[in-house]
Amino acid sequence: MITSMTGFSRSEAKNDQAEAVWEIRSVNHRYLDITVRLPDDLRYLEMQVRNLISKHLHRGKVEAILTLFPTGAMLEEIALNLPLVQQLIEVNDKVCYHSHLPAFDVGFLLRWPGVIQTKQVVTPELDELILSLCDENLKKLHASREKEGSKIKQFLSQRVDNFTTLLENINNSMETYMLTYRNRIIEKIREFKEEIEPGRLEKELAFLLQKADVAEETSRLESHLQQVRSYIDQGGAVGRRLDFFMQELNREANTLGSKSIDINITEAVVEFKVLIEQMREQINNIE
Numbered sequence: 001m002i003t004s005m006t007g008f009s010r011s012e013a014k015n016d017q018a019e020a021v022w023e024i025r026s027v028n029h030r031y032l033d034i035t036v037r038l039p040d041d042l043r044y045l046e047m048q049v050r051n052l053i054s055k056h057l058h059r060g061k062v063e064a065i066l067t068l069f070p071t072g073a074m075l076e077e078i079a080l081n082l083p084l085v086q087q088l089i090e091v092n093d094k095v096c097y098h099s100h101l102p103a104f105d106v107g108f109l110l111r112w113p114g115v116i117q118t119k120q121v122v123t124p125e126l127d128e129l130i131l132s133l134c135d136e137n138l139k140k141l142h143a144s145r146e147k148e149g150s151k152i153k154q155f156l157s158q159r160v161d162n163f164t165t166l167l168e169n170i171n172n173s174m175e176t177y178m179l180t181y182r183n184r185i186i187e188k189i190r191e192f193k194e195e196i197e198p199g200r201l202e203k204e205l206a207f208l209l210q211k212a213d214v215a216e217e218t219s220r221l222e223s224h225l226q227q228v229r230s231y232i233d234q235g236g237a238v239g240r241r242l243d244f245f246m247q248e249l250n251r252e253a254n255t256l257g258s259k260s261i262d263i264n265i266t267e268a269v270v271e272f273k274v275l276i277e278q279m280r281e282q283i284n285n286i287e
Contacts, residue, residue, distance in 0.1 A: 004148035
């Protein structure tokens, strides 16, 4: 199935320690670009989270944010910043010595920023909750990207059908176009009112008709469209391959336009370019 690179999902769960909330959003990007935002006490989980994201997603700019809300049972370790306490005491002693002011009390010392340090105690159970919730949320994100991808698939299939119909019209009318073009050349030559050797006339006509023949271009366009349709049906991470074939379709359409011998072909080429641009815009968002 075709998968979009755009999506958002949110999941939450809790145990007796904390409530965890994962928010993961993704947008289109050339490669898989992952940003993980975790509380400082949980930075050691970043690599495991990245591995989970890589397992579910292949392309896109992905931002995963974990918010943790401790419950009443969330344990905390309290530590005293002894080096900072020692510095404060030394500064206090110097001030007291020079100014004869009273020393600050213990309460003032403990309220000093950084003296009391707390650290949440994270248990293996909480780690498991966070990682399993992340995995669940990634599945939800992948499902939302697939849902968006199904809309893109329908859009692309319709454009390929339109492209194919226009190309068939050109192929079915090519004999008429070439005959009209041949008669137009002969009529122009007759306007000069000069006699031309029949053999030379036929040779020049054959040369001009060969230059105007677009069978090779239409054949390559048909081949590229078959490949595009195949990748659309195949699904998966096909965005880059489809983008390559958009370039090839555009190249052949330009060549076809430069060799156009009929207004109908010219108009079809203009429509080809519109369809290619419409498809390219959607393909830019495919994984």
